[in-house]
Amino acid sequence: MNILDNFFFVALPYMAIPIFLIGTIIRYRNRKFSVSSLSSQFLESGSLFWGSVTFHIGVILLFFGHLIAFLFPETLLGFNAQPMRLLIIEISAFSAGLLMLFGLVRLLFRRMTNERVQIVTTKMDIFIELLIIVQVILGLCIAYFNTWGSSWFASSITPYLNSLFLLNPDISSVSAMPWLLKWHIIGAYLILIMFPFSRLIHVLVMPLHYLGRPYQRVLWNWDRSEVRNPNAVWEKQRPNNN
Amino acid sequence: MDIKSQISMVFHLDKCIGCHTCSIACKNIWTDRKGAEYMWWNNVETKPGTGYPTKWEDQDIYHGGWKKDGGTLKLRGAGKGKGLANIFHNPKLPMIDDYYEPFTFKYLELIEAPAMDDQPTARPISLITGKPMDIKMGPNWDDDLSGTPDFARNDVNLKKLTAKEQEAMFQLEQMAFFYLPRICNHCLNPACVASCPSGAIYKRGEDGIVLINQDVCKGWRMCVTACPYKKAYYNWNTGKSEKCILCYPRLESGLAPACMHSCVGRIRYLGVLLYDADKIFDTVASSAKDSDIIARQKEMILDPFDPDVIAEAKKNGILDSTIKAAQESPVYKFVKEWDLALPLHPEFGTLPMLFYVPPMLPVMASITDVDNTELAKKMDSKSKFWDDKWLYDTTTKEIFGSIEDARFPLEYMANLFTAGDVTIIRDVIKKLMSIRIYRRWKTVGDISEAKAMEALKEVNFTVEEVEASYYLTSLAKFGDRFVIPPAHREQAIEMLDNTGDAKGSMGFGTKITPARGA
Ligand code: SF4
Ligand code: SF4
Numbered sequence: 001m002n003i004l005d006n007f008f009f010v011a012l013p014y015m016a017i018p019i020f021l022i023g024t025i026i027r028y029r030n031r032k033f034s035v036s037s038l039s040s041q042f043l044e045s046g047s048l049f050w051g052s053v054t055f056h057i058g059v060i061l062l063f064f065g066h067l068i069a070f071l072f073p074e075t076l077l078g079f080n081a082q083p084m085r086l087l088i089i090e091i092s093a094f095s096a097g098l099l100m101l102f103g104l105v106r107l108l109f110r111r112m113t114n115e116r117v118q119i120v121t122t123k124m125d126i127f128i129e130l131l132i133i134v135q136v137i138l139g140l141c142i143a144y145f146n147t148w149g150s151s152w153f154a155s156s157i158t159p160y161l162n163s164l165f166l167l168n169p170d171i172s173s174v175s176a177m178p179w180l181l182k183w184h185i186i187g188a189y190l191i192l193i194m195f196p197f198s199r200l201i202h203v204l205v206m207p208l209h210y211l212g213r214p215y216q217r218v219l220w221n222w223d224r225s226e227v228r229n230p231n232a233v234w235e236k237q238r239p240n241n242n
Numbered sequence: 243m244d245i246k247s248q249i250s251m252v253f254h255l256d257k258c259i260g261c262h263t264c265s266i267a268c269k270n271i272w273t274d275r276k277g278a279e280y281m282w283w284n285n286v287e288t289k290p291g292t293g294y295p296t297k298w299e300d301q302d303i304y305h306g307g308w309k310k311d312g313g314t315l316k317l318r319g320a321g322k323g324k325g326l327a328n329i330f331h332n333p334k335l336p337m338i339d340d341y342y343e344p345f346t347f348k349y350l351e352l353i354e355a356p357a358m359d360d361q362p363t364a365r366p367i368s369l370i371t372g373k374p375m376d377i378k379m380g381p382n383w384d385d386d387l388s389g390t391p392d393f394a395r396n397d398v399n400l401k402k403l404t405a406k407e408q409e410a411m412f413q414l415e416q417m418a419f420f421y422l423p424r425i426c427n428h429c430l431n432p433a434c435v436a437s438c439p440s441g442a443i444y445k446r447g448e449d450g451i452v453l454i455n456q457d458v459c460k461g462w463r464m465c466v467t468a469c470p471y472k473k474a475y476y477n478w479n480t481g482k483s484e485k486c487i488l489c490y491p492r493l494e495s496g497l498a499p500a501c502m503h504s505c506v507g508r509i510r511y512l513g514v515l516l517y518d519a520d521k522i523f524d525t526v527a528s529s530a531k532d533s534d535i536i537a538r539q540k541e542m543i544l545d546p547f548d549p550d551v552i553a554e555a556k557k558n559g560i561l562d563s564t565i566k567a568a569q570e571s572p573v574y575k576f577v578k579e580w581d582l583a584l585p586l587h588p589e590f591g592t593l594p595m596l597f598y599v600p601p602m603l604p605v606m607a608s609i610t611d612v613d614n615t616e617l618a619k620k621m622d623s624k625s626k627f628w629d630d631k632w633l634y635d636t637t638t639k640e641i642f643g644s645i646e647d648a649r650f651p652l653e654y655m656a657n658l659f660t661a662g663d664v665t666i667i668r669d670v671i672k673k674l675m676s677i678r679i680y681r682r683w684k685t686v687g688d689i690s691e692a693k694a695m696e697a698l699k700e701v702n703f704t705v706e707e708v709e710a711s712y713y714l715t716s717l718a719k720f721g722d723r724f725v726i727p728p729a730h731r732e733q734a735i736e737m738l739d740n741t742g743d744a745k746g747s748m749g750f751g752t753k754i755t756p757a758r759g760a
Contacts, residue, residue, distance in 0.1 A: 036460040038481035041331060042338055043370070049331045056330040115371050116338075120478060205460050207329075207439030211322055215436035216522075218246075220447035224559030 005175045008186050013164050016192040023196025024204065037202035043116035051110055055103025061096040062139075065089075065150070070161055073154035080151045089150045090143065097140045104133050128198045135187040142180050157185075244519040245544065245555045247564050247727070248430070248450035249488065249512060250595035251502075252576045252583045253423055254715060256602055256674070257509040260421035262286050262382065264501035264510075268425075271500050272487070277479025279344035279369045282381045283486040284501045286423040290397035290654065291384040293422075295340040298472040299398040299587065305334040307433055307470030308526060308591030315527050315591065320437035320468040329439065334467045338478070342379035344369035370478070386419070394419075399657035407651045418650060420601040422658075423509070425501060426473040426486035427586070427594030428452050430542070431522050434485070437468030442483075449514075449727065450595065451488045459483055470590035494729035502724060511714075513571025513725040514564055515595070516555055517542045525593065532589035533663030539585065539593050543578050546571070567727035572714055573597065580703075580711050582673055589661040599715075600659055600667060602674045673701045677715070680708050 028035055041048050069076050080086040108129050111121050143149055156173040163170040174185065195201060268284040287293040301307055305319025317324070319334040328334075347364035355362030368375040384393035400408055428445075432452050435443045442458035443465055445451070454465070454474070461481040465474035474485045489499035497503065502510040525538045544551045546568035555565055568574065576583040576599060583597035652664045652671070660666040676697040683694035698708060714722060 032457040033480075033482075036481055039461050039463060039476075040478070041335055041463065042476045042478045045331075045335065045337055049333070052330045115373070119371055202460065205440070207326070207441075207460065207462065210326065210439040210441065213441060215321075216431070217435055217441060217444040218447050219444045222448060222559065224447065227559045227561065228556060 002175070005171055008182065008189075009160070009171045009174050010164075010169045012186065012189045016189040020192045020195050024201060027196050027201060028204075035201055035205055037199040038120055040117045040120050043120065044110065044114050047106060047110045047114075051103045051106035053103070054099045055107060058096045058098075058100025058103060062093065062100065065093055065096070066153075069150060069153045070158050073158040076154045077151060080148075080154075086148060086151065090147065093150065094140065094143045097136055097143060101133070101136045101140065104129060104136060108133065124198050128194060128200060131187070131191060131194065135184065135191065138180060138184040138187060142184055145180065146178060243554050245516055245551065245558045245560065246447065246450065246519045247555075247560050247568065248428070248515050248517055248595050249493065249727070250428070250450070250515045250573050250577075250597070251425075252511040252573050252597045252599060254509045254511070254576075254599040255420055255422065256599065257507040257715070258286070258421040258423055258601075259507045260286055260288065260386070261506050262385075263504050263506045264423055265381075267500040267504040268486075271489070273484075275479075276369075277477040278475070278484065280338060280341050280381075281475040281477075281484065283473070283475075283484075284423065284425045285381055286385075286421050287382070288384050288386055288393070288419050289422045289658070290394040290400065290419065292393050292396045292398075293384070294342075294381050295336055295472050296379070297396065297398055301470060301590070304336060304467070304470070304472065306468055306472065306590065308431070310527060310591075313527060315431075315523070317433055317437055317468050318470075320433075320464040325437060325439050325462070325464045329462060332463050332467060335463050335476075336466060336472065338370070339379070342381060342383070343375060343377075345375060345377055348374075399654055402657060402662060403651060403653050407653065422586075422598075423501075424471065424473070424586070425596065426452065426469075426488070427471060427592065427596040428486075428488060430517065430519075430539075430593035430595060431526055431591065433468040433470060433590075433592050434465035434474045437464040438462070439464060443474075446490075448729075449490075449493070451490050451493075452485070453487055453490070454483055454485055456480075456482050456484075470587065470592060471594070493726055496726055496728065498720075498724040498726065508718070508723065511572040511576065511718075511723050513573040514546075514568040514727050515571060515573055515577070516544045516546050516551060516560070516565070516568050518544060522593065526591045531663070532661035533666060535588045535591070535593070536584060536660060536663075536666060539588065540578060540581075542593075543574070545578075546574065561727075561730065563730070564727040567725050570725045572718070572723060572725060575710070575714060580673070580707060582670060582711065584659040584667070584670060586659060587661070588659075598659060599674070600655055600670060602671055602678070669701070673703060676701045676703055677708055677712055680705075681712060 041052075080089065108126075111117055111125065111129065146152075156177070160169075160171065160174050174182065191200070264284045265282055265286055269282065273279070273281045273283060282294065285294050293299065297303055298306075301318060307318055308315045309318050310316075345366045346369055347366055349364050352362050352364050365374050366377050367373060395408075428450055429452065430450070432443070432445060435445060435452060438454075438459075439462050440458050440460045442455045442460070444453060444455070446453065459482045461476070461483065463476050463483060465483050465485075466472070466476050468474075469485075474483050476483050489497070489501075492499055492503075498512060502512055521538075521542045525542055526535060529535045529538055546552070546565060552565055556562075573583075577597050583599050585594045585597055588594070652668055653662070655671075656662050656664045656667045679689055679697040680694045683689040683691055698705065
């Protein structure tokens with residue numbers, strides 16, 4: 001058992017993180033064209049709304065929930081000290097999970113049944129979708145059977161994750177965890193590994209910079225100040241629009 | 243003053259014969275690819291009609307373009323707030339069925355069918371699913387069908403007409419319609435650029451062409467919603483948006499864009515305009531009426547002969563060759579000098595830089611009630627006799643008399659070209675008519691010189707101007723119609739970093755095969 005634990009909780013993450021980082025960088029640099037999530041809304045819109053919006057809202061809430069528990073365990077534990085607050089956090093996290101599951105199942109159903117959407121569906125799309133569905137179901141089961149996760153995550157998982165980042169892995173807390181939880185962690189690493197090879201990569205190109213830019217964009221190929229200067233070398237200025 | 247140069251266009255609608263050669267030329271070069279079959283960067287619609295995509299002009303349906311909001315401008319269906327809020331699902335995205343489902347025919351069945359009693363048929367199959375389908379719609383489904391209730395009566399521009407005017411038109415439209423060829427307008431205040439969350443769409447500083455960087459585009463599809471002319475299209479196969487590129491690779495090598503080069507009616511003109519980019523926002527945002535935008539947009543366009551303008555343009559890095567092209571620009575003449583060309587739907591607020599000379603036909607003629615019983619008596623009993631009493635009347639007793647009781651109500655034209663302002667369109671049509679009256683005096687001679695001169699005087703046209711506009715309309719050679727500013731490739735080989743082509747690529751923007759974003 002210890003060998004397996006060592007593999008899944010030490011070797012796997014140390015494989016997953018470089019694959020995620022290097023794969024993403026290579027794909028972004030060399031195949032920038034492919035860095036997006038192929039939208040099928042143009043072919044089918046109605047049922048996409050209920051699937052996509054619910055899924056995304058759920059996943060964003062849960063992502064930040066996990067992130068906060070990892071980054072600010074003390075604060076979270078302090079917050080959870082009052083039972084009422086703990087209950088509220090637990091219930092909202094569980095609802096977010098349900099929302100996400102509802103969305104995912106709808107999306108999967110849509111992918112499998114709509115003729116037009118099938119045409120733009122790859123095996124990878126289905127695989128990723130199933131992977132995340134399993135991950136959500138595991139998460140929901142954990143929330144149901146091993147309650148008060150927001151507290152024990154902060155006290156037992158966060159130290160484990162920290163130990164990974166500090167290159168001094170300590171799996172004592174995770175190896176004592178129930179199997180449901182172990183599988184949820186393994187699922188997370190698998191998702192991380194698949195990240196650069198699937199449409200998940202679109203998460204990294206969220207267009208938040210849109211908020212800060214002026215509406216209109218004008219790009220010059222020539223250097224305007226130099227173009228009339230007979231001594232200027234045109235080649236000096238690399239075109240900047242592609 | 244921030245002078246920029248813009249390659250802009252004039253389409254002379256009286257000359258368009260609706261042959262769709264332009265559409266095919268464009269399709270063969272740019273959109274003959276999977277996912278782009280349904281796109282017609284150049285399309286030709288019959289007016290009155292619903293157009294492509296169906297009813298695109300109705301912004302209550304499509305939510306395109308800008309709207310004034312206090313002192314500022316807001317995108318109707320996209321923008322920073324709405325765009326990001328709707329990023330997971332764009333509720334205002336037109337769907338493939340608003341355009342049409344692309345199709346082909348199973349021609350092989352004609353050859354491979356075994357011998358049988360019936361003729362083999364080539365069944366239509368969908369270019370999306372590959373399955374047999376019923377064709378319900380095409381890109382020019384309303385072609386020449388202006389008289390049918392499905393299309394003409396649903397024309398968005400008829401909304402504001404009175405019931406009586408509409409009725410009058412519906413009796414007559416069975417004879418009267420015109421064609422409206424449309425490409426991307428390469429607007430000065432483009433809604434597509436403003437709506438792009440990724441910042442993939444940009445206007446080229448040198449010539450004002452609006453392009454989508456295929457590598458930066460992430461397929462959020464906001465431009466499809468935002469463009470009020472529905473000239474940004476989503477490629478469902480690559481997951482990127484695409485639009486008319488004004489054939490910039492051709493322009494950079496001194497060739498006219500394919501649609502213009504191939505135009506059978508020779509209706510198309512292309513040339514440089516110099517304009518003051520500082521005024522863009524104010525022109526739209528602080529126009530009291532929508533129709534004021536037209537005059538103010540024309541004010542933005544500067545006189546390329548004015549020494550101050552030239553000096554300022556030089557300071558701004560505009561080349562001598564571009565200034566020269568601006569001075570010879572046929573577009574400048576039509577738009578500024580003669581005031582003959584108008585933008586399409588200026589009320590959308592994007593300041594389109596494609597201008598239309600509105601069609602005069604069938605305005606020229608009106609319908610007169612005649613008593614033709616005498617005529618009937620004289621006719622052979624076998625011959626076909628039309629027992630209605632209408633006559634197509636082209637006489638011009640008063641010079642511009644027939645404009646008012648034209649077969650097309652001026653209000654209809656005004657809704658298309660002048661945001662509903664009838665006086666502006668009437669002036670333009672009067673001018674067009676004066677050219678005809680003048681030429682009729684010259685060639686047919688049944689109009690007196692005095693009358694021809696009176697017509698010119700009334701519209702403030704000099705004889706030189708009339709001759710020049712007649713020349714540019716009817717006789718102009720290739721070099722007169724297309725005055726393309728040199729891109730100086732002797733200095734910088736390509737204006738884009740890579741225009742290298744790869745098999746299956748769209749010929750612009752990326753060197754590798756555009757495998758879709760998995
Ligand atoms: S016509 Fe549409 S796509 Fe073209 S520049 Fe204007 S807003 Fe953009
Ligand atoms: S090729 Fe010219 S004449 Fe023919 S439809 Fe196009 S614009 Fe009209």
